[in-house]
Structure formats: structure tokens, C-alpha cells
Amino acid sequence: MATQFNVTELDFDKIKESLITHFKSLPNSKYEDYDFEGSGLNTLIDILAYNTHYNAIHAHTAINESFLDSAQLRQNVVARAKLLSYIPKSILSPYCLLDIVIPGSANDEASAFTIPALSKVTSKIDGKTFSFITIDDHEATLDANNEYVFSGVKFYEGVLKSQRFIVREHSQSNQQYILKDRTADISTLKVKLFDNDNTNNYNVYSRFTSFSSLEATSNIYFISETSDGNHQIEFGNNVYGKEPLGQNIIELEYISTSGDAANNATVFTWATSGITPKSITLNTKSTGGAQRESIESVRFNAPLTYIAQERGVTVDDYMALINRDYEAANIISVWGGEDNVPPRYGEVFVAVKPHNAETLSSSQKLELKNLLKAKNVASTSTTIVDPEYTYLYFEIIFKYNSNQTTLNKSEIQTQVKDTLRTFNLEELEKFNVVFRHSNLLSKIDLTDISIISSLARVYAYKKLDLDAVKNISTTFPFNFQLDGEVDQVDSILTSDVFKQNGFNVRIGDEKLNSDERRIYTYRLDSQRNEIKVDPNIGTLTPLTGEINFTPIFSDTRPIIKLYTSPSSNDLIAKRNTLLQIDADKTIVVADKDTVSISGPAGANDYITYNRQD
């Protein structure tokens, strides 16, 4: 009896095998030499199988590329996202804020001075010079010191470029306006429409965002990413938005940027002739630069944005809106006030980690708050909070078989540190994530084939700004149970050294009651005995990891680190907590595995290590 073809096969060999099995099963077949590779029949079956394989792969790929979840080519992911009204973020220009003082005189005729658009400063990062420009005019008036003081002048990295198009007479010409520059930061795009080539007067068209205010005469443009990664500008049809007329001139003006390569610039040199500032002071280093949005990011954000429908109602809505509209955001956490500790009903909390910086500047927070204000549900308000960083560091001891590697001890140790950095980047660079101790050990074991086993003792620290706590009581949560008993003699906390009353002091703690320990500062005398300097600077609850500081005085006001050890090896980053691994502070020790190297004879020399030091 004839066998059925297996139509689900994709693999050439399997298809061929299926064909041969089918032909073999046919009764009274005229041709029978399917099995012999040199036969003409086998050659013919090769062609049939190849054709089937080709069509199957083509159909499979075409179906895969038709869905947002499975598409692999960027152009197809973008096309699917476009159906959800999602435009991927282009490359983004980093910007810095500078405070600039221009010397003036009481005799100045005008009482105001303008730093014009396109004023330029330069900065060097890793030996490469980047230009930063203003895109708006900035004006300041003469102050009492006969100076023009400009605070927070925004400079974008890159150069201003423009492309022009003449609109053809016939609207049916399918004319396309494509901005052929992949370095174009679309968030800075300005679309100008001139009546003709002989006039300098123009109308500015704005980007389409919502149907609510769209009319036939609205000066709006639509933008989308093309299949080759550029951007296409489209205009209305006199029903939704105004259509340009023949001979109109369209000018696309934008900043061409280097993206994230120009982040973190701190030292700037004035590079605009005709103006000589007295001083340029850094207000905010350059941040916000990023490469164009990745395929995976588009895949994640497009459905969320669609669900949000321009309104901030659920947590996902807020995340989608911020992801789409707030370019500076790198990672985002949003939670309702009811989940906050303590609960604050009617508020939505938002924590944002920007690109290449730890926290948003105050101007960035205001910008974000204003952005969300228009989308909030009435009666709720948004509170922007900084990410709370908890840094993890370890004592890592691993056993290795020196016969299985050409690397020396220090080279393997360096590789393990690199593994830590990669783990941090891949697993922890997000909110609401769990640090899984066993996963880290697995990654360490896989670092090199010679590594047999590993042990990691987990420690944590947070940064405490003494300047911020000099006058006010502060709650300082570790958000995990600390390793130690309430009544133990040794301190659960320790800190960096800082100065009080001229003494070098550290932070320690002792039993206060059945739940809490009192925190104090101490110095060491010549016999290294602890002498308390300030006997009470707050309380510590080991069970919750919460610390309540009273105002702490200190001679200088540095940022110090507060060290402890968590009771669990696994940690969760809730709400606005971000876990970061400090690989530089981590101690990595490589120890030869004597049993692996020498067999049973090595057992006598085998050293084991305690869970805790």
C-alpha cells in the first residue's frame, strides 16, 4: 500500500527519504532504481526534493516574516510595527546642559544678549572631537555683576543638515520624500514648506501624533522607517492634513549625530566666533545619545504602545508611552502608589535610568512629568523617582584544572571578572529583576573549560550622600533581609571612612531592642579599640534591611559606601531598585583542583572553602 507523503518535512534529506519511501510502496512500479545514487531516477528525485525543500523554506520564511513575533529582518519587523502605529526610534543625539557667562558692560546698548542657534562647543571623548550645537536662540539680560548669565543652555551633539525636495505638479505622481541619512536624529527633525524657490517664508509642519486635532488644513507630516533604514516623510491628502502644492519646496532640517559615541562628555571648549564667554560650566554631562532602536526593542514596544492608546492607565501603558516618547529613557520601572512602601494612593511612580547616566537631571524629570501629564487619567499624578542602586560584589573562589587550559591563573581570574561584567549587562540591567546566585555560578563555571566548580560569597553596598543627610532624617532601605542577628555583638553594617570632629570614623551598630539595632559612628584608638564618636545616628532593622538615619554631621560631605551582607544569596530588585555588580570590587581567587589534576592522590591536598568568610 502506498505510504503518504510527510508534508511537514523541511529538511532536504527527509523530503528525499519520504519521496523514495512513497515510490517504493507503489505496486507494479515501472522504475525501481530509487536507491542507487548514480541512477537517473535518483537524480530526478534530487530535483523533486530540492524543489519541495525550496518551496517549503520559502513558505516557512514568508510566514515567519509576516508576524511581529517571528520576523527576523528589520524591514519586516518595522513594517509589522507600522500597522500598530509604532515608529521605531532613530539614532538619538546626546545633549548636554551648560551654564555660560558672557561678560557685559553697564554701557551696553541692549540690556539682553542672545546666544544664537547653531552656536558651537566641542568636546573630546577617547581622543575623538565631537561638536555640540544649540538649535534654538537663548537670551539673557544683564545682571547686577554686568554679566549675561545663561543657565542650562542645551547643546546637541552633531551638525545641522538639510535636504530639499521640489513637489511635483501632479499629486498622483507617487512622489516620495525620503530622508537618506541614517545618522539623522528624527526627534530633531524640522519640516519646512516654502511656497516656491524664490521665497524665504515658510510654514513649519509638525509630526502627526493624534487624530484628535487633525483637520484638512493641519500642517502635519507623517513619518515612517523605510525598508532600507532611512525615513520617509508623507503629507496629508487635504482630508487628514494639508497636501503640498506643485512647486512647493520641502526642506527637512535635522541633526546628524554620532549617537551614543558622544555620551558622557564633560569638558567643553567654546567654538563660536564673535562671542567670547567668561566661563563655561558643566551643568549636565552629555547623555541621551543612542543608536537606532533595535529589532528586539521594536518587537517589545510596538504592541505595548498600541495597547496604551495614548493614555496612561495601566503600568504597561506608562512604560509604553515613556519608551516611545521619551528618548532619554534606557530602562523604566512603573508602579502604582498602592504598591509603594508606604502606600500613596492616587500616585503613579516612575523610575527611569537614562542612557549612560545613573539618574535623570531635574530638567529631564520635569520634561518627563510634563509629557505624562497630558496622558494621565484625571485625579492621578505622576511622581518621578530616581533609581535606587544596590551594588553587589563578591568573593569568588573557583577550582580549576591547570592541565586543561593554556591560560595562567591571573588570565582565568580576569576572564571570570569579564563574565561578571557580562552577567551584569545581560541579566541585571533592568528593573524588577532577580539576581540568581546559581545562575551566576553556572556562568562562572562555563567561563573556561578548566573551571571545575565555584563559590561566590555575596556582599552588597549602597552609596550614602552625607551632604543630603546633614539636616534631615532619611530612610535608607536595602530592601532585603540582612545577614546577622539583632543581638549579635559584631556590627552588621560597616562603611567607608569619613571625618567627624576631626576623627576618621566609620559606621557600626549594636543591639537596641528585639527588632532593631542602633547605628553609631566610631573611631579606633591606638590599641584599635572602638571609641564611639556619635553614639546614635539612627536605627537598623535587620529583618527588612531598613535603615532610618537621623541627621548625620560630618566635617566633609562625601558620598560614602555602606556595606553589608544579605541573608539570602538571591536578591530581587523591586520597584525602583537596580542591582549592579561591582566587578572591580570583587575578589576573584583561582585555586588548583588537586583531585582533577592528580586523581585520588590529590585528595590530601584538596582545600575546601567556607560559605562565609
Added chain:
Amino acid sequence: MSNNFSDNVNSSRAASKRIYSDIPMNLSIHPNTKDLTVVKDIDAVKVSVKNLVMTNFMERPFQPTLGSGVTGLLFENNDAFTKESIKDEIYRVIKEHESRANGVQVEVIDNSERNAYTINIKFNVIFSNQRQETEFYLERIR
């Protein structure tokens, strides 16, 4: 045709029963039935042997090692080494891919006045006592 299996069956069945049957590589049509002709038994093996020798590596889809490299050898100098290489290639491809032919003997005859080699292959097939022989021409086509 004299072979082992026909000795063991009666003549009418022997006439209809085939051990091997293949399509002709030139896709020739039977003059009466207008159907594709059938290449049978020893002829099928001979066609297969010739096919294998004339197939280049990478020619058959997903089977890059199926075939021989004799076409490439036609561009080498016409000397004893090249002839030996051609012979080795033919031995190898038949041994690896044609289980029906054994006792293979290959003769590469110089035909240099026509820029070609004549290939003569002798082999045994499992169902016949007679030694089989096939001969074809290897010639550069460019």
C-alpha cells in the same frame, strides 16, 4: 541476456521480471507507447556508473561529495600522473556510490589528438557471471 536470476525462474516470468529499472538520461520516448523508455538491469548499472563519473562535486543538491573530479582533471597536463588521477577518481566514486558494481577495472586511453580520453570500465554485477564493460569519452567542452 544471460544472468543468474533468469536461470532460476521460468522464461515467461523472466521476460517480465526486472531486477533494476531506471529512466534513460536522454529521456528517450518509446516509439510505440510514446511513454518514457526503461533502462533495465545491466544497462541500468552502466548508466549509473557513467552518471557517477560524469557528475561533478557540488552538482547534486545537498550532496557535495557525490561525484568525481574527472572534469577538473581534463584541464591538467596530459601525462601519466593525470591519467592515474582520473583512474583513482573513477575507482573511488564507483566504490563509494555504486554498490552493484564490483571488481572494477578502469582503463584510461589517451586520445590526445582529439584532446580527450577514452574511459573503459570493466566490472562485475552481482546477478551476472559475465564481466560487463562500458566505454565513454571524456572531452573538455570549453
